[in-house]
Amino acid sequence: MTAEPAPAGAPAPADFIRDIVAQHVAEQRYPRIVTRFPPEPNGYLHVGHAKSICLNFGIARENGGTCNLRMDDTNPAKEDIEYVQAITTDVHWLIDGWADHCLGLKPKGAVPAAQIANGKPDFYAASVPPSDLGHPTSGNEPFYASDYFEQIHAYAVTLIQKGLAYVCDLSPKETEEYRGAPDKPGRDSPYRNRSVAENLDLFARMRAGEFPDGARSLRAKIDMASPNIWLRDPLLYRIRHTTHHHAGSAWCIYPLYDFAHCLSDYLEGITHSICTVEFEVHRPLYDWILGSLDLPRALPHQYEFAKLNLSYMVFSKRRLLHLVQSGAVSSWDDPRLPTLAGVRRRGIPASALRRLAAAVGITKFDSVTDLALFEHIVREDLNVTSQRRLAVLRPVKIVLTNLAPGESVACTATNNPQDETPTTRPINLTREVFIESDDFAEVPPPKYFRLKPGGEVRLKYACIIRCDEVVKDAAGQVTELRCTAELDTRAGQPNADKKVKGTIHWVSASNSIAAEVRLYDRLFNVPEPGADDDFLKHLNAHSLEVVTARVESSLKEVGSGGCFQFERLGYFTTDTQDHRPGFPVFNRTISLKDTWAKPPGAK
């Protein structure tokens, strides 16, 4: 059993980062644990981000802390408000009912407030008080790094005043040349030893817009010979005459990630700044910047973990964007995509994502998790929550010759056998019914339990039928099966206990409706498509098949958000875009496990 991350009071997940946090809590290092989830709004969130969200919000909820949602929006050229909205929606969806009470937001429009901390001037970006967190969307919004531009700029000025930063006139290309290589030290910029006064003047003129993009930059003065590239006088500010989706046209200089991120963490009072391992080499710079500014409050620290990889999927923003733009998938929320919008539309519950995160754990080892684990968790989750219904994807008509036209035999179907006290619904057996074409074989393979000429099978919730005659058209295609219904094998009838090997699903021809069903399968047919630059050649040509199915009439008026198990087939959910009551459109979330005659690797 793969458990949902434990509720308060039960054992919480353990990993090396939680161990560190627990130690800090034990020694009361911080008054309160504050983490953050800081996406850049330049793309949609995916299942990999879900791991990070679950870690950061999980640590917050396990320790009575908060986790701030922050847009890491320091590069106006790549970011867009569309992504801000999508990210906010996705985060709310993923943590709803689990950690929404820990979500750190701020009042709309709020910027860091001046305060005195430990006798020194300071700025602090507070989240709304815990009592207001119950209504996270009412008047509150995520934090934005761009709301800190004024303070970050002031910190840059401080660094200049301390002789720890300078304005450099090297071009981007020259800067690269001067930087050296991992195994070769860099060379000092000729502008490295400008006076404080000159740096202050130049930096002010950068801000005033006197210079074109790329003409100058602000750099930290650290060590051009450091074995760590990120300590070789890294850039702090660049000139970009671009409007910003959140900050508007207030700025033409923008801080880079390394400078903005650690300071954003500080301003928000973050205690544990958790990121992925590619930032490990940046940590000395993170510490250098914060350590150089004489900041009055406790400093945040950075910890790194390995990002999630799932087999048969790609996660990189570049590749996801390519899939969307090339038309390989329809949109960012295409149900085949591992985006949170996609998996949500696919019908995967947020709880399954949380349980996946708990199941894979947190380490620094670069691993690839078997998609089968995710699929297992999704099935396990849906199995207990999904109402069962009958649907036939590829119908074959059966005529029950011993039933009169218009005759209706009342039967009772169980809604969910997993419930402690299962409820039922009535269904009707009629003269004409549809069964799955897979469930009849004129020439059955060995150990075939389903219907065959002269054979018997049970129609689930109804009775056993016997196949008397196979009717075909001129082309030799089966057009109908003429069968006898053994009505005394219905539940409660004398022969109810009669055993047959197979039980199949069915729908009444007259008491069912047509529905569009989208059968989704994995997007790629190799375990590591991302390992190949030409990853599109590994696309699974059969990742989407659309069929017109027959579904029981109780599904006729189902609203959006419906989630069902179609018995013996899989889990299906109504499509958020195209489903209408009266014109049902179902997406297959995932098939049921099928251990019979499944060619290896076929599914």
Next chain:
RNA sequence: UGCCUGAUGGUGUAAUGGUAGCACAGCAGAUUCUGACUCUGCUUGUCUAGGUUCGAGUCCUAGUCGGGCAGCCA
């Protein structure tokens, strides 16, 4: 040939000097009005070589292999 970091069954992880455990996958069986679920059993593992120790997956040394880092991206 620089720096950082990692390595436990097929996969993902646990064991914090004391019986290598769990989950997924796979295989076999039981059960079944879903060939699902559930249940039972089985196969498979500490990167290598030294060392410390009564005892090493764990500590030390050396090596091997993997990941990351040279955007005015994050």
